[in-house]
Amino acid sequence: AQSVSQHNHHVILSEAASLELGCNYSYGGTVNLFWYVQYPGQHLQLLLKYFSGDPLVKGIKGFEAEFIKSKFSFNLRKPSVQWSDTAEYFCAVSRYNQGGKLIFGQGTELSVKP
Amino acid sequence: EAGVTQFPSHSVIEKGQTVTLRCDPISGHDNLYWYRRVMGKEIKFLLHFVKESKQDESGMPNNRFLAERTGGTYSTLKVQPAELEDSGVYFCASSQGAGRSLSSYNEQFFGPGTRLTVL
Numbered sequence: 056a057q058s059v060s061q062h063n064h065h066v067i068l069s070e071a072a073s074l075e076l077g078c079n080y081s082y083g084g085t086v087n088l089f090w091y092v093q094y095p096g097q098h099l100q101l102l103l104k105y106f107s108g109d110p111l112v113k114g115i116k117g118f119e120a121e122f123i124k125s126k127f128s129f130n131l132r133k134p135s136v137q138w139s140d141t142a143e144y145f146c147a148v149s150r151y152n153q154g155g156k157l158i159f160g161q162g163t164e165l166s167v168k169p
Numbered sequence: 170e171a172g173v174t175q176f177p178s179h180s181v182i183e184k185g186q187t188v189t190l191r192c193d194p195i196s197g198h199d200n201l202y203w204y205r206r207v208m209g210k211e212i213k214f215l216l217h218f219v220k221e222s223k224q225d226e227s228g229m230p231n232n233r234f235l236a237e238r239t240g241g242t243y244s245t246l247k248v249q250p251a252e253l254e255d256s257g258v259y260f261c262a263s264s265q266g267a268g269r270s271l272s273s274y275n276e277q278f279f280g281p282g283t284r285l286t287v288l
Contacts, residue, residue, distance in 0.1 A: 059211075091279075098172070099260065099279035145212065154224050155200060155264060155275060159212040 058082065059148050061160035068136050069168050076131040076163050078146030085151035088129040090120055091159075094142045102144075105129065116140070138169045171195070173280035175261050181286045187249040190283045194243070194263030200224075201244050202264075202277060203236060207257040215259075218244060230255075251287045258282040 062077035080086065090102040103114025110122040120131045129146060146160040174193045182188050194201045203215040215234070216226040220241035229236070233252070238244040248255050262277040 098281050099262075101276050104276065154217050154219075155277065156202060156214045156217055156225060156228075157204070157212075157262075157277065158214065159204075161211040 059146055059158050059160040061144075061146050061163050063163050064161070065164045065166070067166045067168065070138055071135050072167075074131070074133040074136045074140070074165070076144055076146075076165070078129045078131065078160055080127050080129070080146075080148045080158075082127075082148060082150055082158075087149045087151070088120070088122060089147040089149070089157065090114065090118070090129075090131050091145040091147060092142045093145070099145070102131070136165075136167050138167045141165060141167045173261055173263050173278050175259075175280040175283050177283060178281065179284045179286075181288065182251055183288050184253055185250045187247065188251055188285060190246045190248075190259050190285070192244045192246070192261030192263075192280060194261070195278055198263035198265055198278075199241070200264040200266065200275065200277075201238060202262045203244070203246055204260040204262065205257050206260065206282075207254070212260065215246075248285075251285075253287050256285055256287045258284050 058081050060079045088105040091099045092102045093099045102118050103112050105112045105122045113119045118133050120129055122129050144163045147157040149155050149157050176191045180188050199220050201218040204212050206212045214228040216236055217224045218238040221238050235247045260282045261280045264275040264277045266275045
């Protein structure tokens, strides 16, 4: 069974549309949560992360994510997407005291039409 | 500051051959991770070095894969002999800090990946 699940494989939006990408995980205990992005031809880079504290996390480029512990979810949002947001987005989890290894979801390809 | 680099960027080999992938982490990063993405699947953890020591190799598929990090700097991942199912993109990542708990809190910086095709 998938331990980190991203709800959508491919999302197509028009510019200025709002974005929400779903991510659920199946681990109990303390987890750290991440969203990574891979723009075409570029490295994976960190968008945002949650370790503790305020469950609403703000990242780079206007992205934010909300950790809802009761739902084991960490959904990514952006109020208004741009063509330059076209990329593949990965949700990832690391479990406390396991050396930081990341467990990834299967990725969501976002295509933004100009 | 130079990022994580990987060599080669692409490798095409025949089944049964040997391939060695190299990763140079960011200078000073004690943690080095290898991940793999097989086409159409999620990125999967392979192993984790802390300096020159293997901290966790639970994700290594089988004994055809051998990873080393001599001197705690760059790392190599050798596949010998390669099989068709080894095709995919191999990512390396590095992060600061050491220890099983502290490592969890440090951002991992990824390299560009090596695309391996086994024919």
